[in-house]
Each structure stands twice: as structure tokens, then as C-alpha cells.
Amino acid sequence: MKVRTSPPAKLNLFLEIPAKREDGFHEIDTVMTAIDLCDELSVESIEEPVVELSAHWLPSLETIASELAIDPQSAEAKQLLAIPEDGRNLVVAALQAFRKRFQIESGFRVELGKRIPAGAGMGGASSDAAHAISCAAQIHQFSSDHDGLHEIAASIGSDVPFFLPLPPVSQIASASTNGETTRRPRACHASGRGEILQPVDMRTDLFFVVGYPPASLATKDVYGRLRVPAEPISSKGFLASLRANSLEDLTSLMINRLSEPALEIRPELSELLESLWKSGLQPCQLTGSGSACFGIARDAEFAQTALKQLRANQSVPALWRATRSVAAAATIEIDPS
Numbered sequence: 001m002k003v004r005t006s007p008p009a010k011l012n013l014f015l016e017i018p019a020k021r022e023d024g025f026h027e028i029d030t031v032m033t034a035i036d037l038c039d040e041l042s043v044e045s046i047e048e049p050v051v052e053l054s055a056h057w058l059p060s061l062e063t064i065a066s067e068l069a070i071d072p073q074s075a076e077a078k079q080l081l082a083i084p085e086d087g088r089n090l091v092v093a094a095l096q097a098f099r100k101r102f103q104i105e106s107g108f109r110v111e112l113g114k115r116i117p118a119g120a121g122m123g124g125a126s127s128d129a130a131h132a133i134s135c136a137a138q139i140h141q142f143s144s145d146h147d148g149l150h151e152i153a154a155s156i157g158s159d160v161p162f163f164l165p166l167p168p169v170s171q172i173a174s175a176s177t178n179g180e181t182t183r184r185p186r187a188c189h190a191s192g193r194g195e196i197l198q199p200v201d202m203r204t205d206l207f208f209v210v211g212y213p214p215a216s217l218a219t220k221d222v223y224g225r226l227r228v229p230a231e232p233i234s235s236k237g238f239l240a241s242l243r244a245n246s247l248e249d250l251t252s253l254m255i256n257r258l259s260e261p262a263l264e265i266r267p268e269l270s271e272l273l274e275s276l277w278k279s280g281l282q283p284c285q286l287t288g289s290g291s292a293c294f295g296i297a298r299d300a301e302f303a304q305t306a307l308k309q310l311r312a313n314q315s316v317p318a319l320w321r322a323t324r325s326v327a328a329a330a331t332i333e334i335d336p337s
């Protein structure tokens with residue numbers, strides 16, 4: 001059986017780090033939403049007891065490199081745009097962990113099309129891994145073992161559980177005008193290492209423009225330079241504004257505690273942030289541990305207007321994308337081929 005899905009990226013709308021943990025990780029208090037900037041993943045069951053992965057950039061490495069104004073043949077491009085196809089890829093690690101947990105002899109063949117930049121703070125690898133777990137669960141009929149799948153995901157990375165489907169009991173549904181229940185777009189509050197999740201019901205979609213500069217940031221390095229605040233800020237006020245969809249309040253309540261260490265490592269990110277603010281988007285901030293930054297647009301049309309202006313500014317080369325909030329767990333389709 002072969003299945004396919006489109007793992008989405010994520011943005012951290014709020015990120016506070018209240019404490020350092022005994023295990024070397026940090027407690028986090030974050031609100032994330034997935035966005036419609038997606039990779040493409042297909043997973044097929046094979047007899048051989050191996051996980052084979054082939055990965056490529058969409059539409060092509062050359063197109064991505066030229067948007068970043070770097071030579072696709074350069075060492076810089078190779079470092080920035082290299083996609084591991086062995087056990088370093090979280091998709092391979094996740095499927096091996098799945099085979100071990102459920103004692104599955106057979107293997108998987110995986111094709112991965114990348115649109116989500118890496119080292120961006122956009123959860124690309126984590127989303128791919130979570131969706132690979134969901135695909136494997138669909139193939140081997142373990143989709144109802146939410147706890148088991150969540151455990152595998154949490155063992156792969158702190159952000160991976162966010163991209164799994166929520167257990168049915170916690171899914172948010174609300175009557176729409178025609179009386180049917182519909183799933184509203186949702187954000188998620190995450191705490192612990194990032195594995196304790198609580199859905200957040202947003203009244204409407206949010207619209208963003210995201211910029212990824214030709215420079216990645218390693219999550220470990222950014223956390224390594226963080227100074228935990230003496231008086232952490234709670235996400236409670238931010239969550240209340242998000243639920244009430246009062247965009248103007250979000251501007252004063254949005255924070256990302258990892259911005260300071262990220263900007264110490266990559267000072268050039270301040271130029272990217274400045275160009276986002278100048279385009280009229282607000283608020284604007286780094287996502288996760290960076291290096292991508294985003295700004296909130298009041299609606300889809302304004303996002304397109306800001307996108308055109310940002311792309312025209314050749315002095316700040318970046319992958320610029322206009323996106324909107326979507327559900328974090330993408331639909332899995334059976335591939336008839």
C-alpha cells in the first residue's frame with residue numbers, strides 16, 4: 001500500500017522559556033500554528049526490512065537557490081540545502097522507531113519533496129517525521145493507538161507531536177451556520193519540552209508573510225546561548241487575544257524568547273525583520289529558533305501586497321512566502337498507483 005500527504009510548516013506565535021530542565025532541555029510555553037507551506041511525502045510498504053528515502057527540492061534546488069541569490073553549485077548552497085537521506089533524516093528515524101515499537105519486519109520506501117526550508121524554526125523535519133508516523137500507522141492500521149504514536153513522535157523530537165492528529169476527544173468542532181460541525185483553524189499551546197499539547201480555537205484564519213534568509217540556525221546552538229528570564233511572561237494574555245481574534249492586542253503580546261540569542265548568532269536577521277515591519281505587516285518576529293521570520297497580515301489580500309513589495313526589495317534576498325494558518329495534521333490519501 002502507498003499513501004501520501006503534505007506535511008505543513010509551523011510558526012511560533014508566542015514562545016517563552018520559563019526554565020531549564022534537569023535533562024538539559026528547557027521548559028517551553030509556546031503557541032504554534034501550522035501554515036500552508038508544505039512538503040510532499042509518500043510512504044509505501046516494501047518487503048525488504050529497510051527504510052529507503054529519496055528527497056529533492058520543489059520545484060527544484062536551482063529555483064530555491066536562485067530565490068536565495070546563491071549559486072546552486074556553491075559550498076554555501078550545499079550546506080544550506082543539503083537534505084540527509086540516511087538515519088539523520090527524521091523521517092527515517094521515525095519510521096525505524098515505528099518498526100521497532102510495533103515489531104514490524106517489513107520496511108518502507110519514502111519519497112520526500114521539500115518546500116519547507118531547514119534550520120528555519122519552521123518545524124520542517126518534525127512535520128515530515130510526524131506525518132511519516134501517521135502514514136505508517138495508516139498502512140499498518142495502528143492509527144487508533146494515539147498514545148503509542150505520540151510516544152514515538154516525542155522520542156524523535158520536541159516539536160514532532162504537534163504535527164500528529166489530536167485524539168478525537170480533544171478535537172475542536174463547532175457548529176457552522178449550516179448546522180454541520182466544522183473544524184475551525186486551530187493553534188496549539190505546547191508546554192513541557194513541547195510534547196504537552198492543548199488545542200486553541202481560533203475564530204478565523206491568520207494570514208502571514210514568511211521570509212527565510214540564505215542562512216540557517218541550529219536549534220541546539222540558539223538554546224545554548226539562551227539566558228532564561230528571571231520573570232517569564234505567561235502565554236495566558238496572548239491566548240485570550242488569539243481566541244478573541246483581536247489582532248491589535250497580539251502586537252503587544254507576541255514574544256519569542258529565542259530571538260535575542262538567535263540575533264546574537266545571526267545579526268543580519270534584524271534586516272529581514274525590519275523589511276517585514278516596513279512592508280506594513282505587524283507584528284513581526286522570529287519563528288522558533290529561527291532563522292525564518294514572519295509578519296501578520298490583516299487579510300489575504302494585504303499579505304499578497306506585502307509579498308510583492310518584499311520580493312521587489314533585492315537588498316534582502318530571501319524565500320518569501322504568503323501563507324495562512326491551517327490544521328497541523330495534514331490529511332493522508334491512499335495513492336491508487
Ligand SMILES: C[C@@](CO)(OP(=O)(O)O)[C@H](O)COP(=O)(O)OP(=O)(O)OC[C@H]1O[C@@H](n2ccc(N)nc2=O)[C@H](O)[C@@H]1O
Binds near residue numbers: 015026120122224288
Ligand atoms: C525551538 C522550537 C520551538 O518550537 O522549534 P524549532 O525552532 O526547532 O522549529 C522547539 O522548541 C525545538 O524543537 P525541536 O527542533 O524538535 O528540538 P529537538 O530536536 O527536540 O532538540 C534539539 C535541541 O534543542 C534544545 N531544546 C529543544 C527543545 C526544548 N524544549 N529545549 C531545548 O533545550 C536541546 O539542546 C536539544 O538538543
Ligand SMILES: Nc1ncnc2c1ncn2[C@@H]1O[C@H](COP(=O)(O)OP(=O)(O)O)[C@@H](O)[C@H]1O
Binds near residue numbers: 118
Ligand atoms: N525531513 C527533513 N527535512 C529537512 N531537513 C531534515 C529532515 N530531517 C532531518 N533534517 C536535518 O535537520 C536539520 C533541521 O531541519 P529543520 O527542518 O529545521 O528541523 P525542525 O523540525 O527542528 O525545525 C536540517 O538542517 C537537516 O540537516
